[in-house]
Amino acid sequence: MAEPGEGSDGAERRHEPVMVAEVLEYLGTARTVIDMTVGAGGHAEALLDAGVERVIGVDRDPDALRMATERLSGRFGDRFRPVAGAFSEVAHDVVGAGEGDGVLFDLGVSSMQLDEAGRGFGYRGDGPLDMRMDPTGGPTAADLVNDLPEEELADLIFRYGEERQSRRVARAIVRARGRGRIETTGELAGIVAGALGRRPGRAHPARRTFQALRIAVNREIEELTTSLPWAASVLAPGGRVVVLAYHSLEDREVKRFFRDAEDLRALTKRPLVASEDEVERNPRSRGAKLRAAEKVDPGLPHFPAGSAGRNEP
Ligand SMILES: C[S@@+](CC[C@H](N)C(=O)[O-])C[C@H]1O[C@@H](n2cnc3c(N)ncnc32)[C@H](O)[C@@H]1O
Numbered sequence: 001m002a003e004p005g006e007g008s009d010g011a012e013r014r015h016e017p018v019m020v021a022e023v024l025e026y027l028g029t030a031r032t033v034i035d036m037t038v039g040a041g042g043h044a045e046a047l048l049d050a051g052v053e054r055v056i057g058v059d060r061d062p063d064a065l066r067m068a069t070e071r072l073s074g075r076f077g078d079r080f081r082p083v084a085g086a087f088s089e090v091a092h093d094v095v096g097a098g099e100g101d102g103v104l105f106d107l108g109v110s111s112m113q114l115d116e117a118g119r120g121f122g123y124r125g126d127g128p129l130d131m132r133m134d135p136t137g138g139p140t141a142a143d144l145v146n147d148l149p150e151e152e153l154a155d156l157i158f159r160y161g162e163e164r165q166s167r168r169v170a171r172a173i174v175r176a177r178g179r180g181r182i183e184t185t186g187e188l189a190g191i192v193a194g195a196l197g198r199r200p201g202r203a204h205p206a207r208r209t210f211q212a213l214r215i216a217v218n219r220e221i222e223e224l225t226t227s228l229p230w231a232a233s234v235l236a237p238g239g240r241v242v243v244l245a246y247h248s249l250e251d252r253e254v255k256r257f258f259r260d261a262e263d264l265r266a267l268t269k270r271p272l273v274a275s276e277d278e279v280e281r282n283p284r285s286r287g288a289k290l291r292a293a294e295k296v297d298p299g300l301p302h303f304p305a306g307s308a309g310r311n312e313p
Contacts (some may be wrong), residue, residue: 014111014112015112016042016281016282016284018284018288020042023046023104023244023290024050027047027102027242028050028052030052031054032053032055032095032099032100032101032102033100033101033102033103033104034056034058034095034102034103034234035058036091036231037059037087038055039059039067039106039110040067040068040112041068041080044080045072047102047104048080052102054081055076056095058083058084060087061135064112068080069082087105088227088230091234095234098234100239101240102239103231103242104242105231105242105243105244107245108220108250109133117185120140120184120185121210121214123189123207123210127184127185128142128183128184129145129182129184129185129187132217132218140217141188141213141214141217142181142182145173145177150170150171153173154169154170154171156212157213158212159212160211160213160249161210161212162248162249163209163212165196169192169195172191173188173191188206188209193205220250224250224253225257228241232263232293235295237297238295239294239295240292240293241293243292244288245291246287246288258293264293267294268291271289272289273288
């Protein structure tokens with residue numbers, strides 16, 4: 001995935017979908033796919049073009065959902081159905097148990113969200129320190145940065161950003177907020193850079209802190225862990241769930257879930273990654289990990305991916 005702030009030159013750019021061929025390989029023959037993260041509708045469009053009869057597209061970002069609807073409704077009519085909301089909240093209403101035959105999660109944020117300074121995801125531009133995918137409610141990144149006790153802030157930056165110097169970052173934030181509320185992405189990026197220093201050729205020092213805040217603001221890990229069991233439950237036997245994850249915390253959850261769910265069989269022994277060509281064409285595909293699993297009848301024996309040469313794509 002593009003790092004927050006990458007390409008934040010203000011240009012309106014459409015999100016380029018990641019690993020489309022691989023997604024189609026697993027979901028292209030489904031009849032109904034629930035796209036839990038429809039974004040700009042790139043994967044949804046490819047699925048509909050490939051002959052999937054119906055795509056239900058969920059997104060908690062009203063701007064993204066509007067963009068997907070504009071892109072898809074004209075071409076595909078009621079084969080595309082947009083649904084607004086966080087997937088953990090709305091999923092239960094979109095299809096009943098055993099009725100789906102494909103579920104797609106393309107996690108994280110879109111290029112449009114990252115590139116628009118006003119959304120507050122990026123550390124390179126300057127905008128309000130917001131980071132909510134759904135800007136209509138809930139605490140912002142500024143609320144966390146200004147209100148959390150130092151130790152909690154350090155833990156959050158360590159857990160979700162995997163930032164080894166989280167205590168130093170939290171200390172610098174708390175010192176800075178003693179001089180007044182931290183309200184913008186530029187201020188926060190400057191505070192973190194001041195605490196950690198900048199090294200030429202290395203990623204921006206605020207990258208991990210911004211990732212941590214974004215995950216916390218949007219409760220991304222909780223969203224995923226509550227929704228994977230739902231995905232397994234709506235699939236009929238033979239139905240598939242595909243997840244594209246962009247950082248190790250998410251991928252670890254997916255791997256664990258696919259391994260432990262009794263009614264799923266992993267189709268990918270190891271996660272698939274984008275080809276070199278794709279990474280060159282679309283840098284945000286760097287680091288993407290795709291895992292797929294298939295619903296099995298829990299009454300029948302099944303074999304994990306890679307055993308007896310089964311089911312490697
Ligand atoms: C990486 S983008 C998806 C891009 C999309 N696959 C495409 O081809 O355009 C992720 C999208 O998922 C949405 N999203 C992330 N977590 C969500 C959640 N828990 N519930 C609903 N939407 C979510 C974000 O708002 C964002 O628009």
